[in-house]
Amino acid sequence: MIDDVLGPSIEVLFCGINPGLMSEATGHHFARPGNRFWPALHxxxxxxxxxxxxxxxxxxxxxxxxxNVVARPSAKASELTREELIEGGARLAGLVASVRPRALAVLGISAYRTAFARPKARIGLQPEPVGGVPVWALPNPSGLNAHWNLAGIAAELRLLREHIGWPSRTS
Structure with missing residues (x-):
């Protein structure tokens, strides 16, 4: 299990599907070298x-x-069961209601669809909140997700940042 990264004033809570084996080994989220989360965030x-x-x-x-939606580490997100994702979605809704970020960003559209019973969800702002907070479904940044490149993932994250009115922190 890998600890959540939280603080007293979280504006955007990013939510991965579940930790990979490298993340489990290091204790760091999105730790595999091919994962595009950290570059896309910047x-x-x-x-x-x-x-x-x-x-x-x-x-x-x-x-x-x-x-993460599910705490159990695995080599691939496809190893998770539907039940694990649904249970994780309920836990996530409770965490979000407690932390109250300005936005929840779920990094993995398929996991989002299953965890929240929204089979037709598309990338972007969702019509229904989670835990009382607006939610964005975003591409999974794993290097295994060949449908999205780094530029595309970063562009979707930028749309979220702009939607909530945050200025860019890059110089």
Whole structure:
């Protein structure tokens, strides 16, 4: 299990599907070298520089946090059961209601569809909130997701940042 990255004032809570084996081994979210989360986070303007997974503790100072739908690590998200995703969705809704970020960003459209029983959901702002908070379904940044490249993932994150009215932190 990998700990959530939270702080007293989280504006955007990023939510992965579940930890990969590298994340489990290191204790850092999105730790596999081919994962595009950290580069996309920077390119989208959420962070002033590219952070390494080991610097995840800095995220709350930027108003950002990270959690996962499912806590159980696996080599691939496809190893998770439907029941695990649904149970994780309920846990996530409770966490979001407690933390009250300005937005929840779920990084994995298929996991989002299953966890929240929204089979027709598309990438972007969703019509229904989760835990009383607006939710964005975003592409999974895993290197295994060949449908999206880094530029596309960063562009979707940028749309979220702009929608909530955050100025870019990149110089």
């Amino acid at each position: 390119l989208s303007g959420f962070t002033p520089r590219l952070l390494a997974p080991a610097e995840q503790h800095l995220l709350p100072s930027y108003g950002l946090g990270i959690t």
